[in-house]
Amino acid sequence: MMSYYFGLAMRSLRRNRMLTALMVLTLALGIGASMTTLTVLRLLSGDPLPGKSAQLYYAQIDPYSKDEPFSRSGKMPWLMSYTDAMNLLDAHKAPRQAAIAQSQIKLIPPDARRRPFFSDGVMTTADFFTMFDVDFQYGSGWSAQDDRNAAPVVVISDYLNEQFFGGGNSVGRSLRLGDKDFRIIGVLKPWAPQPHFYALHLGGSDYGRGAAVFLPLRAARTAGMEPRNTFFYAPGDRQVLETAPVIWLGFWAELPDSSAAAAYRQFLADYVQQQIALGRFQQSHVKLSNLMTWLSDQQVVPDKVRMQTGLAFSFLAICIVNTVGLLLAKCLRRSGEIGVRRAMGASRSAIFAQFMMEAVLLGLAGGVLGFVFTEFGLWCIRQQPAEYASLVHLDGRMFAVTFGMSLAASLFAGVLPAWRACKVAPAPQLKAA
Numbered sequence: 001m002m003s004y005y006f007g008l009a010m011r012s013l014r015r016n017r018m019l020t021a022l023m024v025l026t027l028a029l030g031i032g033a034s035m036t037t038l039t040v041l042r043l044l045s046g047d048p049l050p051g052k053s054a055q056l057y058y059a060q061i062d063p064y065s066k067d068e069p070f071s072r073s074g075k076m077p078w079l080m081s082y083t084d085a086m087n088l089l090d091a092h093k094a095p096r097q098a099a100i101a102q103s104q105i106k107l108i109p110p111d112a113r114r115r116p117f118f119s120d121g122v123m124t125t126a127d128f129f130t131m132f133d134v135d136f137q138y139g140s141g142w143s144a145q146d147d148r149n150a151a152p153v154v155v156i157s158d159y160l161n162e163q164f165f166g167g168g169n170s171v172g173r174s175l176r177l178g179d180k181d182f183r184i185i186g187v188l189k190p191w192a193p194q195p196h197f198y199a200l201h202l203g204g205s206d207y208g209r210g211a212a213v214f215l216p217l218r219a220a221r222t223a224g225m226e227p228r229n230t231f232f233y234a235p236g237d238r239q240v241l242e243t244a245p246v247i248w249l250g251f252w253a254e255l256p257d258s259s260a261a262a263a264y265r266q267f268l269a270d271y272v273q274q275q276i277a278l279g280r281f282q283q284s285h286v287k288l289s290n291l292m293t294w295l296s297d298q299q300v301v302p303d304k305v306r307m308q309t310g311l312a313f314s315f316l317a318i319c320i321v322n323t324v325g326l327l328l329a330k331c332l333r334r335s336g337e338i339g340v341r342r343a344m345g346a347s348r349s350a351i352f353a354q355f356m357m358e359a360v361l362l363g364l365a366g367g368v369l370g371f372v373f374t375e376f377g378l379w380c381i382r383q384q385p386a387e388y389a390s391l392v393h394l395d396g397r398m399f400a401v402t403f404g405m406s407l408a409a410s411l412f413a414g415v416l417p418a419w420r421a422c423k424v425a426p427a428p429q430l431k432a433a
Helices: 002-015 017-045 082-091 144-149 158-165 217-222 258-277 291-297 303-333 335-343 348-382 396-422 426-432
Strands: 056-061 096-108 117-124 136-139 153-156 174-177 180-188 213-216 250-254 286-290
Touching (some): 056 291, 082 096, 082 250, 096 217, 117 217, 136 158, 144 217, 153 158, 158 180, 258 286, 348 396
Parallel strands (some): 117 213
Antiparallel strands (some): 056 250, 096 250
């Protein structure tokens, strides 16, 4: 029976080619606009570490005095001082913790014929790789002992290993960073969570292929590497970042459940009270946010992207309404045909199924053309200077969503005309004929 309805629908659509083309184009434009913006929104608002994000928490404390403009704004500082980060690390109140800063590092290629260049590097502590589920292609990360000893070791990204060593096992080889030699102990597999949640506000890029090198924090500072972002919060000697009143480190903790998170938040509060008693702090503000809450607080999804998505779906709604109107007009023109079919024994459900089959075919055609429009829209976004632009692609899941949305839109548009068609009374139509 479905093949019969399919044949009727195809003949009806071919009989009104211009009207059919207009309906397909209307649906495709709405689908293309909405899927383009939805793909961008999904990229920017997605979970960078699915399955692990609920266990990762970002810690914030406030060293600013009460009369500072930053404090009066009611916002919490994003970073913390070296002293505070080391105190939290040494307390071992979480199974895993990491202090993180970013630096722009000069990389010297092993091939002397190639020119040196600068790239992002991460200065961090030993738990970074296990806490963030970073996989290694060769070797491994460094140990807590390497942290304490400021061992001159480095972990490099997969793309730097490909660029410098042809993709082979480079563990044990030397890499010159600035004017210091570091020994390679690990090579990562491709790893670039989007956005780079661990590096927000640290001065590097939030999207893209990620840092080229990862170094022990103390070893990097011993080699003279500077963090990209520093904020002084009080007067004092500014020469040595480890002792100066300056915040420049992000701090992450891995906590297995909500009770552990509550205990760690209390530990932060107690620590701040202790610092107030020592005269270092004036305020008792603390904050502990899981990964997704942290990203939401930092508004990694620009407001304009949300607005564009809303506008695109509003445009899709207008396209659906227009398609409903065109299908209704087509239905009214076919009242005589419907009356004859009813008089010959076709049931209302058969008429309804016939018109819904037309809607399905419109949806499939609209999905194909909408896919083309979506790819064109994403290509246009990739030409923009935004950090995330090069990452915007239609994956298999969003490809399926494109056709699913097109079918849903066409079926929704077809319900009212199909219901109107099955309500046509045969007798008046036969008399009119």
